[in-house]
Amino acid sequence: MREQGPGQRALLTPRAAGLAGVAFALLMAAAMVLVRLGLPEGAGAGTAQGFTDSARRDALRAALALVPFAGIFFLWFIGAIRTHVGEAEDKFLATVLLGSGLVFTATMFVAAAAADAVLVVSHPAGVPPLPASWDFGRHLAYTLMTEYATRMAAVFVSSMSVIGRRLGVLPRRLTTLGFLTALVLLFAASNLRWAELVFPAWSLVLGVHILLASRRARTRPDEA
Template sequence: MQEQRPSRQALRTPRAAGLAGVVFALLLAAAMVLVRLGLPEGAGTGTAPAFTDAGRRGALRAALALVPFAGIFFLWFIGAVRTHVGAVEDKFVATVLLGSGLVFTATMLAAAAAADAVLVVAHPAGLPPLPAAWDFGRHFAYTLMTGYAMRMAAVFVSSMSVIGHRLGVLPRWLTALGFLVALALLLFSSNVPWVELAFPAWSLLLSVHILVASRRPRPRPDEA
């Protein structure tokens, strides 16, 4: 019985971490949608007075409250990915995968902090924000998220797709989809609104695949 406990624990960990990937994808997608609705991008300073609307402020505050939890679950998601992949001989790709995931988490949190600064520092409560502070905070937050965090996400997706292709741990359709998502994030995340939702969508599909794969019976050593 004592010898069976470690193996059962090893099987439960990827399932729990894969579920964390699903939660991360849903939280990140919800935060992105709420930020898009609460903090408009590309509009002029004339939209600043509209930011005093309670609905937009509530949407943005809800998004900012979700981001730290999305970052925590993303770290579990990275663990699920590395556990599902197993030992990778190519240390370069494995290091890029881990490094890009950590940089994405840090940049995502920095973007949330910048957006929070627009709410708290840019103007007193109930008054329209100053045009200069409004534009700086809004563009800074979006630049961090769409210009930097999404490109780190693209590196993470492409690295995972390369590993999945080389080791055969991912189906071909998911690998091909990963390369398309990485290309879209690299080229269009800064210019095309809502493209960033491709990353949580890909993460959701990958997490579901990990959950399904972890439920499949593994061959015993004497049957291999």
């Protein structure tokens, strides 16, 4: 809390908010990798026989357990980003940033629910799911993750990069990295395997930058 005026106080952003981007990046990357391992694509993936392997089921269960926490940290990450930008943020771009972030979170939750449906229809253990259920659930999960969630992530990254460049709140290298990340998410994520991992990688870099910037900002008044 800090004093604004007589009888008025404003909340300071918690120090832990700066870690939200790092936590989100690590959790989301782990969830994406585990989904890839648990619900494989490509030749032989559509047979559903491989899903009788307990290691794949355990990998998928672990991924589903991580997604809700990744979404929570992502919401904190959005708040940390807006705090880093400050009151000078462009309202149009800030709205696009917030909206795309919320849609990305919702889409990832739905993708996780689709993957959970594949997991549920696989019981009892050791018995493969019906081919139709397997194909539908697996395709739905991957479509949501690689077609829709990645596009929303691209909008989120590009709008943040534009804000950072216009207001000068991000280094030029970081804004360039953001534009490249957005291009990959827009045009390559649906065709190139593992391309969706560039979003948590970018989030990790941005989270570390915001964390270091917030620490420098907090130490300056103490030094003065």
